[in-house]
Structure formats: C-alpha cells, structure tokens
Amino acid sequence: MAKLDKEEWLVSNLYDFEENEEGNLMIVKNETHSNISVIKETLPNNSITKYLVKRLRDRKQL
Amino acid sequence: MLLTIRCIPMVTLKPIINLFEQQKGSIPKDKDKTKYIIDKSFIEAWIEKNDDDSKHAKVFSDLIAFIKRKKLPLDVFIPIDCLLALKKDNKKYVENEDFKRIISSLFTIIEVDPEDSDLKQEESIKILTKAYVTQGYNIVIITLNEKLYEDIKKVSNVYIKKPDEMLFIIACFCSMFPELTQVYETWFNSC
Numbered sequence: 001m002a003k004l005d006k007e008e009w010l011v012s013n014l015y016d017f018e019e020n021e022e023g024n025l026m027i028v029k030n031e032t033h034s035n036i037s038v039i040k041e042t043l044p045n046n047s048i049t050k051y052l053v054k055r056l057r058d059r060k061q062l
Numbered sequence: 063m064l065l066t067i068r069c070i071p072m073v074t075l076k077p078i079i080n081l082f083e084q085q086k087g088s089i090p091k092d093k094d095k096t097k098y099i100i101d102k103s104f105i106e107a108w109i110e111k112n113d114d115d116s117k118h119a120k121v122f123s124d125l126i127a128f129i130k131r132k133k134l135p136l137d138v139f140i141p142i143d144c145l146l147a148l149k150k151d152n153k154k155y156v157e158n159e160d161f162k163r164i165i166s167s168l169f170t171i172i173e174v175d176p177e178d179s180d181l182k183q184e185e186s187i188k189i190l191t192k193a194y195v196t197q198g199y200n201i202v203i204i205t206l207n208e209k210l211y212e213d214i215k216k217v218s219n220v221y222i223k224k225p226d227e228m229l230f231i232i233a234c235f236c237s238m239f240p241e242l243t244q245v246y247e248t249w250f251n252s253c
Binding site for chain 2: 006008009010013014015016017018023024025027043047048050052053055056059060061062
C-alpha cells in the first residue's frame with residue numbers, strides 16, 4: 001500500500017511555464033501522450049500559489 | 063532580521079542584497095553548488111497559513127515558477143516522505159490532482175529510500191542532506207520547524223533557514239524580474 005502511495009507522486013504530465021504577450025506568467029498543460037499544448041492559463045497576479053489555493057478552495061480541499 | 067522588499071524601489075535592492083551577503087551564517091554564495099530542500103512544515107505554510115513566514119513560503123514558491131519560466135537552475139527538492147506525512151495527517155489537498163501536478167512541476171520530488179515506506183520525513187531530509195554534502199554541495203533546508211534539524215545543523219555546509227530568511231534569494235531575483243516584486247507586494251501589500 002505504501003509503495004502505491006509513493007507511485008501516485010510519480011507524475012509525468014508536468015506543467016510548463018510561459019508568458020503571454022503582456023508578459024504575464026502562464027501555465028501550460030500538455031496532453032499526456034503528445035507534445036501538443038492544449039490549455040494555457042494566465043496566473044492571477046503572476047502567482048502559482050494564488051492559482052493553486054483558489055483551485056483547492058473551489059473543491060473544498062482546503 | 064525583519065526586512066521587506068515592499069515599497070523599496072528596484073534601484074535600492076543592491077544594498078539589501080549586500081547586507082544579506084555580509085551576514086555571518088547567511089545563505090551560501092556559490093549558487094551552482096547549492097541545493098535547497100523543503101519539508102512538510104514548508105508545504106503547510108505555503109498552502110494553509112498566512113503569517114509572515116508563510117507569506118515568504120508563498121512568495122518563494124511563486125519565485126520558483128519564474129525561475130522555471132526562465133529555465134534558470136535552482137534545485138529545490140522535497141522527499142516523497144514529506145508528502146506521505148501530509149497524507150497521514152489527513153490533509154485533503156494532498157489528494158488534489160492540481161496540487162500533485164503543481165508541486166511536481168515546481169519542485170523535484172525525490173524518493174530517498176525505496177526500501178523504506180515508513181521513513182520519517184525529517185529523517186529522509188537528513189539522509190538526502192548528508193548524501194549531497196558528501197558530494198560537495200551546500201544544502202539549505204527551508205523549514206518552519208528548525209528544532210527537527212538541530213543535529214544536522216552542526217555539519218559543515220548545511221544551513222537551516224526559515225522561509226523569511228530566504229528573502230536574500232528573493233531580493234536577488236526581484237532585481238532580475240520586476241514582475242516578481244509585484245508578486246511579493248501582493249502578499250505584503252500594506253505599504
């Protein structure tokens with residue numbers, strides 16, 4: 001069980017970080033099995049933390 | 063030392079950086095031979111809390127995103143045992159897929175001992191620290207629970223720092239990225 005717990009952290013589809021035309025920070029979510037970028041989201045106030053905390057609050061996991 | 067970047071024009075960052083560099087026991091200057099390790103308390107501060115130390119954990123994590131965008135080298139490790147410890151504490155956010163992807167994207171998750179699934183998070187950090195120090199690296203452990211690491215603090219080239227003591231690094235990068243100064247100000251916005 002503990003070994004399975006460890007494996008859940010072996011995430012392969014990581015986010016890339018880019019900037020948009022205004023120079024604001026974006027995260028880029030890539031398709032798991034291709035290099036095609038599917039979603040780009042601009043980070044609020046250039047903050048990955050604010051983005052994450054909002055997602056967690058929206059899902060009532062924080 | 064309580065120093066903030068807020069309301070300080072970019073041109074005055076250099077004296078702040080110089081001041082930190084002169085401090086005894088400050089963060090090592092050889093950036094290429096320095097690696098950082100965060101622990102469970104750092105994650106709790108980053109995600110859950112809102113005091114000054116926690117705000118510095120937040121801005122340090124935001125800094126890592128800027129560094130990733132610019133492809134600059136700055137290795138920040140977190141042993142997998144720290145994440146398992148959070149799970150044992152029943153932190154709901156540890157199950158969140160965005161959390162998993164973001165933490166994996168910002169930091170390097172490392173399995174210290176594949177044979178041991180019950181390793182205490184602080185023990186895994188000490189093992190990792192000793193391994194890198196043996197290879198000639200400086201190690202900075204960023205934690206809000208310094209007492210856990212008092213024994214390893216005596217080892218040369220090991221630095222135990224609270225998040226607010228990372229202001230030196232943040233100030234260095236603020237001088238490179240004006241946007242990062244704005245991010246800092248959104249966390250410490252009482253000018």
